[in-house]
Amino acid sequence: xxxxxxxxxxxLHSLLGVVPIGIFLIQHLTVNFFATRGPEAxxxxxxxxxxxxxxxxxxxxxxxxxxxxxxxxxxxxAFTAKSNLKxxxxxxxxxxxxxxxxxxxxxxxxxxxxxxxRIAIGFGWAxxxxxxxxxxxxxxxxxxxxxxxxxxxxxHFSNGLWSFFVSWGITVSPRSxxxxxxxxxxxxIAISYVGVRTLIQFAYGV
Amino acid sequence: MSEEKNITFxxxxxxxxxSQPYEETFEIPYRNNMNxxxxxxxxxxxxxxxxxxTTTPVYWDMGCLEEVCGxxxxxxxxxxxxxxxxxxxxLDQPIRLEPMSTFPINxxxxxxxxxxxDSLKKVKAWVPIDGTHDLGPGPKMPESKRQWAYELSKCxxxxxxxxxxxxxxxxxxxxxxxxxxxxxxxxxxxxGAMNKSERLQTIMDAEGIMGCGNAQNCVESCPKGIxxxxxxxxxxxxxxxxxxxxxxxxxxxx
Numbered sequence: 001x002x003x004x005x006x007x008x009x010x011x012l013h014s015l016l017g018v019v020p021i022g023i024f025l026i027q028h029l030t031v032n033f034f035a036t037r038g039p040e041a042x043x044x045x046x047x048x049x050x051x052x053x054x055x056x057x058x059x060x061x062x063x064x065x066x067x068x069x070x071x072x073x074x075x076x077x078a079f080t081a082k083s084n085l086k087x088x089x090x091x092x093x094x095x096x097x098x099x100x101x102x103x104x105x106x107x108x109x110x111x112x113x114x115x116x117x118r119i120a121i122g123f124g125w126a127x128x129x130x131x132x133x134x135x136x137x138x139x140x141x142x143x144x145x146x147x148x149x150x151x152x153x154x155x156h157f158s159n160g161l162w163s164f165f166v167s168w169g170i171t172v173s174p175r176s177x178x179x180x181x182x183x184x185x186x187x188x189i190a191i192s193y194v195g196v197r198t199l200i201q202f203a204y205g206v
Numbered sequence: 207m208s209e210e211k212n213i214t215f216x217x218x219x220x221x222x223x224x225s226q227p228y229e230e231t232f233e234i235p236y237r238n239n240m241n242x243x244x245x246x247x248x249x250x251x252x253x254x255x256x257x258x259x260t261t262t263p264v265y266w267d268m269g270c271l272e273e274v275c276g277x278x279x280x281x282x283x284x285x286x287x288x289x290x291x292x293x294x295x296x297l298d299q300p301i302r303l304e305p306m307s308t309f310p311i312n313x314x315x316x317x318x319x320x321x322x323x324d325s326l327k328k329v330k331a332w333v334p335i336d337g338t339h340d341l342g343p344g345p346k347m348p349e350s351k352r353q354w355a356y357e358l359s360k361c362x363x364x365x366x367x368x369x370x371x372x373x374x375x376x377x378x379x380x381x382x383x384x385x386x387x388x389x390x391x392x393x394x395x396x397x398g399a400m401n402k403s404e405r406l407q408t409i410m411d412a413e414g415i416m417g418c419g420n421a422q423n424c425v426e427s428c429p430k431g432i433x434x435x436x437x438x439x440x441x442x443x444x445x446x447x448x449x450x451x452x453x454x455x456x457x458x459x460x
């Protein structure tokens with residue numbers, strides 16, 4: 001047996017956050033970015049994703065099951081930490097607490113987002129097109145809800161990528177960990193831009 | 207005698223392991239080059255608090271008085287550290303002393319660090335060479351390795367890294383950075399490496415290596431400057447390889 005159940009769970013939690021969830025996140029933001037080329041381009045891209053073969057298998061095994069495991073186990077991890085930023089105000093400690101905080105925000109955001117889009121579409125309450133997102137995001141409250149949700153998600157992914165590199169024994173030396181911090185900041189800025197730019201397109205049509 | 211100068215201590219006290227903690231303030235006369243322990247000795251000599259009432263002397267643990275035994279660790283102005291090397295001249299007043307919160311309290315500032323010693327036993331932080339006959343000299347260790355291994359051997363089990371860690375608390379059983387770093391130390395030893403797998407398997411648990419959340423407070427707080435997060439990252443690598451070996455099989459195990 002390769003370690004206890006707790007060990008395997010933690011390893012799985014760390015792996016699933018990047019493969020497949022992180023990869024899905026980047027794919028999802030990229031496909032949505034088609035919106036900046038206009039409603040037709042977005043509808044075509046969304047339709048392509050919608051009509052992928054064995055789509056339910058892909059959705060269940062690449063998105064929903066990994067996401068469920070990562071989020072449920074993640075909530076448990078988040079609530080076993082005890083914040084001590086007051087006496088230990090170091091950069092990594094802030095990142096540690098932010099990772100847990102954004103994890104919870106991201107979970108709330110994604111739960112709402114899946115309900116409002118994928119589940120609503122599944123039940124036939126809504127159609128997958130540009131107008132669906134435009135309708136949601138022209139409401140200022142939901143625009144800002146999505147801004148917070150998207151930035152929280154991209155932060156959680158980028159900082160999680162840093163931890164992933166440590167947890168799998170890739171970045172061991174302090175120097176490599178420091179360089180990875182810079183890389184994760186660049187990843188954060190880049191994918192946040194992609195996400196936020198798309199939201200602005202839906203909300204303001206620019 | 208120069209002008210009379212007092213230093214103020216606010217000490218979190220507790221009469222026994224189960225009673226409620228309370229704060230008590232002491233004013234003691236300043237002397238040159240005082241450390242926190244010499245101030246505590248002054249309180250012990252004359253146990254009168256700031257209100258002028260005679261009280262019980264403040265109890266604390268100490269041993270070497272030169273920051274190698276780890277016994278006198280406590281929280282001084284919010285930071286866990288050894289009271290022997292905490293110089294009064296370098297501290298903001300009033301000086302607040304508290305016992306480390308991660309450990310059960312024996313009395314006042316003295317805590318029970320037994321969980322750390324139990325952890326060392328759990329991970330077998332030693333080189334097992336006892337036997338009925340002379341095994342002869344062991345393999346040599348490369349000098350470059352000896353140099354960093356020596357840094358890890360400076361650990362005095364003082365408990366500061368556990369106190370600083372946000373994942374060591376009443377809600378988790380995380381073993382803490384100190385014992386993990388010792389796994390790396392003894393696995394790096396040429397003879398100790400014969401039990402490498404066994405040590406790694408012991409820490410392959412949510413309470414072991416996976417209990418770490420990479421907040422890295424430990425390496426910022428360690429009084430001996432031990433590269434604890436490097437040790438932990440190195441063990442992440444070793445345990446990842448160990449998992450592959452033990453699940454998929456290797457030349458050592460089928």
